[in-house]
Amino acid sequence: MQHELRGADILWGALKRGGVTRVFSLSGNHIMEVYDAAFGDNISIIHVRHEAAAVHMAEAWARLTGEVGVALVTGGQGHSNACAALPTAMAGEVPVLLLSGHAPTDQLGMGAFQETPQVAMAAPLTKAAWLAESTAGLAQDVARAFSIARGGRPGPVHISLPTDVLEGKAKPILPDEAAYAAPAMPLAPESRAAVLGVINAAQKPLIVVGSALNNPEGSKARAALEKATGLPSIMMESPRGLNDPSLGSIAEALEQADLLVLLGKPLDFTLKFGNAAPKARFIAIEPDAALVTRAQKGLGERLALVAMASPIEACTALAAAATAHPNAAWGDFTREVLAYRPPGWAQYQDRAEGPIHPATLAMALQQHLGDDTSLMLDGGEVGQWMQAILKGRERITNGVAGAIGAVTCFAIAARAARPEGKVVACMGDGTFGFHMAEFDTAVRHNLPFVCVVGNDGVWNAEYQIQKRDYGADRAHGCDLGKATRYDLVAAALGGHGEFVTRFEELHPALERAFASGKPAVVNVLIEGQPAPGLRRPA
DSSP states (O other): OOOOEEHHHHHHHHHHHTTOOEEEEOOOGGGHHHHHHHTTOSSEEEEOSSHHHHHHHHHHHHHHHSSOEEEEEOSTHHHHHHHTTHHHHHHHTOOEEEEEEEOOGGGTTTTOTTOOOHHHHHGGGSSEEEEOOOSTTHHHHHHHHHHHHHSSSOOOEEEEEEHHHHHOEEOOOOOOGGGGSOOOOOOOHHHHHHHHHHHHHOSSEEEEEOGGGOSHHHHHHHHHHHHHHSOOEEEOOOTTGGGOGGGTTHHHHHHHOSEEEEESOOOSGGGGGGTTSTTOEEEEEESOHHHHHHHHHHHGGGEEEEEEOOHHHHHHHHHHHOOOOSOHHHHHHHHHHHHOOOGGGGGGTTOOSSSBOHHHHHHHHHTTOOTTEEEEEOOSHHHHHHHHHOOOSEEEESOTTOOOSOHHHHHHHHHHHOOSSEEEEEEEHHHHTTSTTHHHHHHHTTOOOEEEEEEOSBOHHHHHHHHHHHOGGGOOSOBOOTTOOHHHHHHHTTSEEEEEOSGGGHHHHHHHHHHTOSOEEEEEEBOOOOOOOOOOOO
């Protein structure tokens, strides 16, 4: 016989049934009941210093573990702070659940403490957002949120939790396990055959995939598809689009392609709305009808085929049935342009003279990494150098949304998800400023990682835009402190700090940072450089 339970206990039990093992949170008045319910339970809480950090950590956790990442924050300003991180999770196509405390329902409209239109605030930034209306239905709310977050094109979901709903008692309405799962959205057999037929008929096809496939399950599916077809899958998840330096000289292949398969990849600015491949027809394999409509409007007759399916189910189905593409030379060419890095970069290897070039920093750091390294990469110009050069077992960037600052939080969650191996976060000095207080979180929870800061004393991405568009004499408002001691921030918060001004100091500093066993900052003064351009010479 089901007994009455407190709403907070129903909520916590529902999270456990959904497979949650860790929650990222910042406490506050509206969620104290939830904290009490969590006391002594087996879901651990990582308690952060800013609500946006909780969402960023939940995002990285979800991407690396396959769980839905859960962020728990208080109402009002706690919720509005957390909302700032939702666009990154939305653009990154990551299943995240933001749970926010909320003013009690019987006080709404009366000027309740921190009464805020939370659902309306979160709705445009999520797949779905709603107010929990009953204590008994809280478990159903959680299961529904998990299903929506995982389904189709994954993304964040929000539930506001009124305090009277959390404090009330009721017999819970418990959903079955299947209610937490993503609704099946398979690629129909006839669609699979049609897609593979069009691919094999094309002379120069490219498979472009979206961020939903940048996780362990997606990586395996992509690898299987690449092996079956002999064609690389091109992950486009950078706000730089075709100028993403990790994609080498990919623009060359796009200009020649006669077919682009958008496998869960929206037609958007990263592909110049289709103009990046002027000779190509398109296939859209897409779970979102609105994005299909957008592609139809943007491409017209160039859209040769549409198939409705989730990215992971479509990729898995195609890999199971695909055969090697007849134009093997095209696959080789595409891999060649993706791997291209300018031969002239060799000059930066161990360059000891003059200011440290960002490429020199990246090449030196690579010597300390291995196949056990999880890379978190962020920032403007220096971040692009890191993305072009560094390699590890997995990589998370700040994503298509392009908002910097997330990767300090990503790295903390990555260490929680990856207890073994190295976790490295790379960023510029501007990026470091967003969530530097989270080094306290990493220290308190014993989650060591190494943060490498390329410090050029300027918001360099913005400075480069001003310099290019208006002239260097009109550049202003982009200066940061010269030689600011970000390393001392980490040390003051209980971590380890290194300050590097010359090349000969770099390798010893990195060795000490990795050996410290603490959250560590290696603050490297670098030469301010624009992001690399990787187009091969004609």
